[in-house]
Amino acid sequence: MLAVITGGAKGIGRAITLELARNGFDVAINYNRSEDSAKALRDEAVALGVKAEIFRADVSIQDEATKMFAEIKSSMGVVSVLVNNAGITRDTLIMRMKAEDWQSVINTNLSAAFYCTQLALKDMAKARYGRIICISSVVGLTGNAGQANYAASKAGIIGFTKSVAREYASRGITANAIAPGFIDTSMTDVLKPEMKDAILKSIPAGRIGNPEEVAKAVAFFAKEDSAYITGQVLAVDGGMTMV
Numbered sequence: 126m127l128a129v130i131t132g133g134a135k136g137i138g139r140a141i142t143l144e145l146a147r148n149g150f151d152v153a154i155n156y157n158r159s160e161d162s163a164k165a166l167r168d169e170a171v172a173l174g175v176k177a178e179i180f181r182a183d184v185s186i187q188d189e190a191t192k193m194f195a196e197i198k199s200s201m202g203v204v205s206v207l208v209n210n211a212g213i214t215r216d217t218l219i220m221r222m223k224a225e226d227w228q229s230v231i232n233t234n235l236s237a238a239f240y241c242t243q244l245a246l247k248d249m250a251k252a253r254y255g256r257i258i259c260i261s262s263v264v265g266l267t268g269n270a271g272q273a274n275y276a277a278s279k280a281g282i283i284g285f286t287k288s289v290a291r292e293y294a295s296r297g298i299t300a301n302a303i304a305p306g307f308i309d310t311s312m313t314d315v316l317k318p319e320m321k322d323a324i325l326k327s328i329p330a331g332r333i334g335n336p337e338e339v340a341k342a343v344a345f346f347a348k349e350d351s352a353y354i355t356g357q358v359l360a361v362d363g364g365m366t367m368v
């Protein structure tokens with residue numbers, strides 16, 4: 126089975142790619158800027174005994190996403206699993222937020238998931254089989270000062286995922302979201318030490334998560350065994366968002 130991972134070359138996407146490869150999935154690795162990392166990751170995935178290829182596209186641009194899915198199909202075949210992982214932050218307080226800070230985050234974190242899901246669903250519907258997995262965030266559940274754009278995109282992706290789940294449940298296609306907490310990647314590296322300390326205090330597990338812990342949850346939703354689970358949001362957050 127073939128899995129597409131958007132933003133697959135770095136951070137959480139990289140861990141997801143390797144975990145899916147370890148579970149026997151062929152992997153189509155999307156990247157935008159990180160070509161060297163994508164090439165190295167492709168070689169690592171191939172060494173695990175699966176097919177792996179890299180595809181450059183800015184998935185926030187619909188034409189690029191469309192072209193990429195056509196290339197993936199002609200080169201690797203029909204997509205069974207889509208992981209909408211590509212994401213960015215442009216953090217600032219609402220009163221300072223420029224329209225372009227808002228728009229670029231919504232385009233990358235939310236619109237791209239719509240473009241890619243719509244493209245993947247065409248063949249999934251024909252096959253009457255598919256797994257869509259969207260990477261949201263705990264911030265999409267709770268909101269966060271300084272991240273109105275990011276929180277809106279991550280809350281939006283939850284509504285989107287649940288809608289896909291409802292539309293396609295009868296056709297063997299599941300859609301689930303994962304809401305990671307504070308995970309050790311280049312996205313969180315940039316936070317100031319005092320901010321990291323404050324976040325750590327809010328994590329019952331008392332530590333930052335690692336990308337592999339998110340990847341294990343993605344692999345769970347990607348497998349055939351998870352057929353009766355759809356429209357769910359799974360927090361992978363060390364207990365940050367318990368209710």
Ligand code: NAP
Pocket residue numbers: 131132133134135136137138155156157158159160182183184185209210211212213233234260261262263304305306307308309310311312313
């Ligand atoms: P990261 O290390 O900064 O990686 C971001 C990835 O997104 C990169 O692979 C990047 O690809 C890709 N990307 C960004 N814009 C893209 C575009 N327009 N087209 C294609 N790919 C694009 O961040 P990360 O922490 O692994 O984040 C991965 C996902 O997890 C994101 O959706 C993020 O919001 C979510 N998340 C992260 C955390 C955390 O604590 N780290 C918590 C909750 C949720 P290139 O480098 O090739 O451009």
